[in-house]
Amino acid sequence: MIALGSDHAGFYLKEEVRRYLDERGIKYKDFGANSEESVNYAEYAEKVANSIVKRECKRGIVICGTGIGISIAANKVNGIRAAACSDYYSAIMSRRHNDSNILALGARVVGPGLALTIVEGWLNEDYEGDRHQERLDYISEIEARNRG
Ligand code: RB5
Numbered sequence: 001m002i003a004l005g006s007d008h009a010g011f012y013l014k015e016e017v018r019r020y021l022d023e024r025g026i027k028y029k030d031f032g033a034n035s036e037e038s039v040n041y042a043e044y045a046e047k048v049a050n051s052i053v054k055r056e057c058k059r060g061i062v063i064c065g066t067g068i069g070i071s072i073a074a075n076k077v078n079g080i081r082a083a084a085c086s087d088y089y090s091a092i093m094s095r096r097h098n099d100s101n102i103l104a105l106g107a108r109v110v111g112p113g114l115a116l117t118i119v120e121g122w123l124n125e126d127y128e129g130d131r132h133q134e135r136l137d138y139i140s141e142i143e144a145r146n147r148g
Helices: 011-023 041-053 068-074 088-096 112-124 131-145
Strands: 002-006 028-030 059-064 082-084 102-106
Touching: 002 011, 002 041, 011 028, 011 059, 011 112, 041 059, 041 068, 041 102, 059 068, 059 112, 068 082, 068 102, 082 088, 088 112, 102 112
Parallel strands: 002 028, 002 059, 059 102, 082 102
Antiparallel strands: none
8 A cells, every 4th residue: 555645736746646556556545635725744744654654554655846845754753764756766776775665756846757757666666675774774773862
């Protein structure tokens, strides 16, 4: 199950992503926003992030204007590795090397064609593990050391 979330700026692109997933029979849970009415991206980032750490959803896609605010907010949740990507290479490498569990897109940065190409690459790519795992373990240790 893929978790989806956006703010108002990302709403239309989230609709495109929903269509993409529907056409391929990929299951998702849409946490909103549900319109272009102005909202706070952090709220939707937190909902998507929580669904992943609680294992309700496997991975998530979040969208705001730039992909930056919503990725920063998602990364505040322990266990989340959100990657803001506006190119294909970064997106697939974020899976291979960083085991990104959230892809963040900027609806004002990438057009729908490129965005869906990025989504496809990111969904299909696997984590390589191996030497990358000790780096991810270190990141988890940073989280543990800095828990409030
Ligand atoms: C909303 O105007 C915009 O600030 C937001 O979508 C996002 O780009 C923040 O990082």
